[in-house]
Amino acid sequence: MPVSFRGKCVLSILAAGSLMSSLAYAVPSMLPSPPDINAKGYVLMDFDSGKIIASGNENMELAPASLTKIMTAYVAGQEMNSGRLSFDDTVTVGRNAWSSNRKFADSSKMFIEPGDNISVENILHGVMVQSGNDASVAIAEHVAGSEDAFVTLMNGWAAKLGMKNTQFINAHGLDGRDISTSPMDMAILARAMIHDTPDVYKIYGEKSFTWNGITQSNRNRLLWDNSLNVDGMKTGYTSGAGYNLVTSATEGDMRLISVVMGTPNQKVRLEESRKLLTYGFRFFETDVLLEEDETAITSKVWKGKLDMINLGIDEDAALTLPRGQMKDLKVEYSVNEPLQAPIAEGDVLGVARWTLNGEVVMEHELEALTAVEQGGFFKRLLDSIKLFFSGLFGGMLA
Structure with missing residues (x-):
């Protein structure tokens, strides 16, 4: 023209x-306030647009606990994107990743042992479904040679993604000095995980995984919720962090990401996540x-x-x-x-x-x-x- x-x-x-x-009576659209959320900080984000639909203390620095493993899996996914890693590669478990190590006592484990030869795909199941701290160290050492070197990759990607309040100190998320993130940063990471590494993200939707004769269920119980179409993402808990949950769900063409951090127990983190997702799907829409x-x-x-x-x-x-x-x-x-x-x-x-x-x-x-x-x-x-x-x-x- x-x-x-x-x-x-x-x-x-x-x-x-x-x-x-045009002749029909126009019914005014009423938008209620977001629900009250019992968490130290929270975010509800639309995946496609990146719009923040609801938030509270979204930039507060909080301990991530096992939400750290989202970045661990993301780094592995980016290594696959670069061609330096594949699902079929073999990981040889070292002593630092031994499930019997004292530092992993009373924490989530895949139950791997030194000398085990395990595919990257199975190790990632151990990281993402079983939330294995041992598996997280194993993939870190396989990718970067040491966990410390892998952590530099984690923090490098955090900076690249614009995660301004995040500092990782290990590959698993156990509490330690200077470890921190925020609900906003976790929403940014979750969005990148789904967009950039979709083949790895799919693992989050699996409800259980068996290794070494031990079957463990996915700790994200919203995968079983019939009121929502949840296909990921990750729970986290330490005494310092409280109970955390990052969740993603779809309804039609719309996908939402919710983050709740520092809730008092497992039940509350599920209820608050459900509240946020229900609010978003009911009162908002996304269009390309x-x-x-x-x-x-x-x-x-x-x-x-x-x-x-x-x-x-x-x-x-x-x-x-x-x-x-x-x-x-x-x-x-x-x-x-x-x-x-x-x-x-x-x-x-x-x-x-x-x-x-x-x-x-x-x-x-x-x-x-x-x-x-x-x-x-x-x-x-x-x-x-x-x-x-x-x-x-x-x-x-x-």
Whole structure:
């Protein structure tokens, strides 16, 4: 579609209902306050948009306990993404990972022994389903040579993900000096776990795992909850941390992540997580308004081999709003005109801006979806003349 090259090009797309729906009585949408949560800190996050639906003390530094193992599994998953690790690799258990070590007394274990040769896949089951502290050390030593070296990877990924209140000191989460995280950081990590390492994340949905003749059930009892479609993620408990739980559940196309930290007992961490997820699914909705690499607008290009170029965004534009508000959204595409070749694929050429009741609720940069090379000499000359006269006569040429 030709557009004016003087100033900004603004296209507004308004959502319009049918005649019947426009005549129907509009029932006002009421949004209740989030539920009171019995935890030191909590977060409810929408997975697709990253929107925080509800939170309390979300940046408070708290002991993670076995929530640490989410990062342990995430690092392993990223090693798989890089090609340096696979599910079929064999882990040889060392003495530091021996389940009989005194430091693991009265804690969760996979019950592995020095000299055992175990696949990475089974070790990760021990980490993620059985919450094995011994298994966590075993995978750490296999990946990085020592647990200390693995912890540097954990903290490196934490920094890369923007986990500002997190410091890991081991691969398992037992209490120690300077160990810390926050509900917000755990939500960020959980979102990355699902998005970046989906094959590893699937293990969290398994309800039990057997090793060395011992069957242990997944401690995330929400996997058995018929009122929610929970497919992960991880529990944690130490005397210093209290009872923690990170959970993810889906309803239709919507996925939510809940984090509760520092609850008084196992029952409460389940109840509070259920409250948050139920609130989110009942009163909010998520929609992908524009998909990655989908054409948002086609704009005029000057001095190029092509006369038009498609503009879009480099990631899905997902938005979470209270139910009933999505229909009132408006979108404007502003293009930095005049666009002149050469243009490289990925060049930022404008912005997509969504508004609700006059307020901006989301913005994304508009990028060139294809490259446009410069045209020949006469094409550039002709377009230069047109651009010159358009400046004199108010942009009437196209």
